[in-house]
Amino acid sequence: MSFEASVLTLYPDMFPGTLGQALAGKALKSGAWSLDITQIRDFATDRHRSVDDTPAGGGAGMVLRPDILARAIDHVSPADDDRPRLLMSPRGKPLTQEMVRNLATGPGAVIVCGRFEGVDERVIGARQLTEVSIGDYVLSGGEVAAQVLLDAIVRLLPGVMGNAVSGQTESFETGLLEHPHYTRPSEWEGRTVPDVLTSGNHAKIEAWRREQAEHLTRERRPDLWQARARKKPPSHG
């Protein structure tokens, strides 16, 4: 069974978007994952096909109606669907590589893309939507966020990444940012590739990469560095 993604959106033409190209696009064509897109507006009932209304209590913007969104969700993801239901939302749990990896080992995901000021709170509870944020900034809609999430998941699906080892040394997989990369030419604008990388000594190369990864993480992401230190088992002896 391949990973099954269902996306609910008011802008279906935004898909597959970036997911139709390169690694994710090839994997989509080969059947490593599937993507179905649902237009939320198809579940509106009035003749204007409206999906939003003014916020209760007043204020700016509009809110996606719970009844219409719930009808769309129920159509795509009936009660016995074992896929997690996610709502892209700046209020959500920050997306991490760990979450991505967990999702990639599951059966798929149902992803709701919000618009306007947001989604009526009642449908979030009633349909067990887990809110997921791609960062501390506000996008105009959930579609780009859904593509970010799916891109990160798809590259981890079995058989998708050409060189599986790269997945294990990448930033975040080990709790560290990745070491720097170099390629040919060995000298460019007076800048050279570090000697150790052309030494052929694999143990030394590994040690150098590790040291660089640790240095970068300490400098750039003290939060990751400390989290990693907390996770490390205490050393004995």
Ligand code: SAM
């Ligand atoms: N009023 C909301 C707030 O202040 O939290 C922002 C709504 S935003 C304009 C519209 C939609 O974009 C959201 O419902 C969500 O689906 C999506 N979105 C915006 N920023 C996001 C983020 N950082 N991560 C995931 N989705 C986001």
